[in-house]
Amino acid sequence: MGRGTELVFDHAGALGLLTWAMIMSVVRLKVPSREFFRQIYVMGVESLPIVFVTGALAGIVTSQQGGYQMTGAIPQYILGSLVAQTVVLEMGPVLTAIVLVGRVGARITAELGTMKVSEQIDAYHSLGRDPVVLLGTPRVLAGIVVMPILVGFANLIGILAGMVAARLDSGLGFESFLYGANLFWHSWDLFYSFTKALVFGVSIPLISVHMGFRTQGGAEGVGRTTTDAVMFMTLTILILDAMFPPLLLN
Amino acid sequence: MIQYRQIHKSFDHPVLSGVDLRIDTGEMFALFGPSGTGKSVLLKTTIALITPDMGDVMIDGESVYFGDDGSLARARRKVGYVFQNAALFDSFNVFENVAMGIPEDVLKRMPRMELARRVWEAIELVNLDPIEVLEKIPSELSGGMRKRVGIARAIIGRPEILLWDEPTTGLDPINTAAVERLIVRLSDNLEVTSLVVTHDIEGGLLFCDRVAMLDQGRLRFCGTPDEFRRSGDPVVQAFQDRAAAERALDMAIEHD
Numbered sequence: 001m002g003r004g005t006e007l008v009f010d011h012a013g014a015l016g017l018l019t020w021a022m023i024m025s026v027v028r029l030k031v032p033s034r035e036f037f038r039q040i041y042v043m044g045v046e047s048l049p050i051v052f053v054t055g056a057l058a059g060i061v062t063s064q065q066g067g068y069q070m071t072g073a074i075p076q077y078i079l080g081s082l083v084a085q086t087v088v089l090e091m092g093p094v095l096t097a098i099v100l101v102g103r104v105g106a107r108i109t110a111e112l113g114t115m116k117v118s119e120q121i122d123a124y125h126s127l128g129r130d131p132v133v134l135l136g137t138p139r140v141l142a143g144i145v146v147m148p149i150l151v152g153f154a155n156l157i158g159i160l161a162g163m164v165a166a167r168l169d170s171g172l173g174f175e176s177f178l179y180g181a182n183l184f185w186h187s188w189d190l191f192y193s194f195t196k197a198l199v200f201g202v203s204i205p206l207i208s209v210h211m212g213f214r215t216q217g218g219a220e221g222v223g224r225t226t227t228d229a230v231m232f233m234t235l236t237i238l239i240l241d242a243m244f245p246p247l248l249l250n
Numbered sequence: 251m252i253q254y255r256q257i258h259k260s261f262d263h264p265v266l267s268g269v270d271l272r273i274d275t276g277e278m279f280a281l282f283g284p285s286g287t288g289k290s291v292l293l294k295t296t297i298a299l300i301t302p303d304m305g306d307v308m309i310d311g312e313s314v315y316f317g318d319d320g321s322l323a324r325a326r327r328k329v330g331y332v333f334q335n336a337a338l339f340d341s342f343n344v345f346e347n348v349a350m351g352i353p354e355d356v357l358k359r360m361p362r363m364e365l366a367r368r369v370w371e372a373i374e375l376v377n378l379d380p381i382e383v384l385e386k387i388p389s390e391l392s393g394g395m396r397k398r399v400g401i402a403r404a405i406i407g408r409p410e411i412l413l414w415d416e417p418t419t420g421l422d423p424i425n426t427a428a429v430e431r432l433i434v435r436l437s438d439n440l441e442v443t444s445l446v447v448t449h450d451i452e453g454g455l456l457f458c459d460r461v462a463m464l465d466q467g468r469l470r471f472c473g474t475p476d477e478f479r480r481s482g483d484p485v486v487q488a489f490q491d492r493a494a495a496e497r498a499l500d501m502a503i504e505h506d
Contacts, residue, residue: 119337122299126331127350127403128323 011210018132018210022140025133035138043104043139043205044146048153054099055154058091059083059162067170076172080180083162088189092155093196094241097204100147101233105208108139109229112212113222121213136209140202147201148194155193192248199240207233251275252411252445257295257305265291266302267467273460275310278437278444280454283464284489289447290334290415292464296445297326297413309411327353330409330442334416336400338388344399345384348372351406372406373399375439376432394425398432405436412437414446418453423501426450430457451493455479463489 025031066082112135115121124131159181166172211229215221252273259266265288273279283289294300296307298314307314307325314325330351338347348369349357357365373380376398388396397417404412417433418426430453437444448454454461455475463471463478463486471478471486481487 115340118335119333120339122294123331123333123337123339123403125299126297126326126329126333127407128326128353129350 014214015206015210018136018213019206021130021132022137022206025130025137026141030130030133031137031141032134035134036141039138039142040146042107043100043142044149047100047103047146047150050099050103051096051150051154052157054095055087055092055157056161058095058154059087059158059160060165062086062091062158063162063165064169067166067172070170075180076170077176077180077183079166079170079172080163080177080182081184082180083166083177084159084181085184085189087158087162088155088193090241092158093151093193093200094237096147096151096154096197097200097237098234100143100150100200100204101230101237104143105204105233106226106230108205108208109212109215109226110222112209113215113225116213116215117218117221131213136213139205139209143201143205144198145201147204148197151193151197192244195248196241196244200237203236203240204233207236251308251310252296252443253308254292254295255306255308257292257302257307259288259291259295259300259302264467266295268305269464269467269469271462271469271472273443273445275443276441277460278434278446278458280446280448280451280458280461281464282448282451282454282461282489282493283470284492285449287464288467289464293413293415293445293447297329297331298322299331327407328410330404330407330412332397332401332404332412332414332417334419336388336396338396338399338403340388343385343387344373344391345369347388347399348402348406351403353407356407368406369402372402375405375436376402377428378402393420394422394428397421397425397429401429401432401436405440408440409442411443411445412440414444414448416447416449418448418450426453433457449493451490452497465489 063079063083066079066086070076070079112121115135121131124134163174163177166177167174208229211225211232215225217224254269254271257266257269258264269288269292271292281289281292291300295302295305296309296314301315306316309325309328312321312324314322339350342350349365351372352360352365352368360368369384370380373383378395378398383391383395383399388399391399401417414433418429421429430450433444433446434457436442446454446458451461455478458475460473461471461475461478462469462473465485471481471483473481478486479490
């Protein structure tokens with residue numbers, strides 16, 4: 001077995017064990033509520049400004065580029081559908097996830113990694129406390145709660161910004177934009193968007209916690225592991241994103 | 251009583267190669283050895299902070315690794331561990347850090363006043379002023395104060411065994427002497443078994459009942475401080491000479 005294959009199995013096994021430990025801590029109602037709410041604030045409330053900006057820019061760019069292509073026989077109100085569908089199905093969940101990888105995922109890995117190399121994780125063990133329960137589970141649960149909410153905001157802001165951009169750039173009125181957005185709208189699209197958000201909301205904190213707990217080798221090790229974690233999370237988001245259409249849109 | 255039985259541990263290379271060691275109840279025991287010989291690794295195997303590849307640790311006759319489901323938890327409850335750099339929790343203040351030393355089930359049932367009293371008492375035992383430090387977070391404390399808070403956290407749970415991982419590393423000579431006095435006083439007052447991993451052999455020889463030396467992952471020497479000083483083993487002698495030279499250099503630097 002090659003080194004790469006060994007590493008994949010090593011990560012997969014450790015992630016499986018970590019997930020199981022977290023599920024058991026939830027089942028046994030052992031999750032510390034103070035840490036959970038602190039993480040909700042850190043991941044959710046503090047991420048709102050950057051999620052608003054990202055969502056708005058995604059909506060504006062989609063609207064402008066869509067408008068650029070609507071010069072032929074296609075009715076302009078289709079732009080409303082294009083913006084709404086693109087934002088809800090793809091841009092909202094994926095860009096929010098990518099933003100959270102950098103803002104939240106890297107932070108969690110660096111924080112837990114620093115705790116690992118400074119023996120704070122060992123200290124939890126020595127005091128008979130389980131760091132997975134006290135540090136890992138609240139972060140993953142907070143991710144599950146905040147990610148759909150953040151994606152909801154990103155979707156809403158993206159569509160509104162796209163609507164304003166369509167008016168300014170292509171001269172499309174709000175009513176026509178909303179008519180187009182409604183024309184091809186399925187409530188399933190929203191379910192699809194929030195399902196993506198939920199899966200990303202589990203993946204980002206889970207991977208970052210897993211990588212944080214594996215950190216070795218002082219400050220350099222924290223830096224290396226954080227970089228690896230960001231790459232690992234980004235790739236995971238993109239791979240999971242590619243799996244969604246065949247699984248849920250066919 | 252702590253018994254290490256044939257402890258083997260390798261990382262990229264062998265670190266411990268079959269260490270057998272016994273520390274009796276109530277004993278103060280120092281473990282010496284050059285850097286990288288596995289002293290801290292051996293200490294961490296006591297309560298499975300590092301799991302040995304082979305071998306077992308017995309605490310009061312109960313196996314840590316081959317006992318029932320609760321044996322590790324019971325071992326950890328008996329042991330107070332003082333980490334090399336204190337390992338205080340960054341986001342907690344001193345009160346919360348020290349309170350974490352009380353077992354979780356006891357802490358949940360403990361009235362707030364009783365908890366405050368226990369934390370206060372532990373802080374005073376390590377010669378700190380509770381009023382001055384209780385509300386501070388670790389980054390607001392000096393190195394010596396952090397060490398003492400780490401000690402307070404280790405003793406508040408009333409352990410039967412104290413494990414000290416390089417308790418004087420990084421401290422100036424005054425703080426080193428103060429921490430060494432603290433180790434002796436706490437070990438006597440609390441009637442605990444103490445295992446001290448230290449590079450400061452002068453201090454260890456002064457305050458410990460027995461000492462041992464690890465070399466290249468094996469136990470090279472085990473005996474009383476006098477036997478250690480008089481040892482004819484060239485490796486033990488060389489280690490003592492090197493330690494004495496390093497100490498003289500440290501003192502000269504401090505003097506300048």
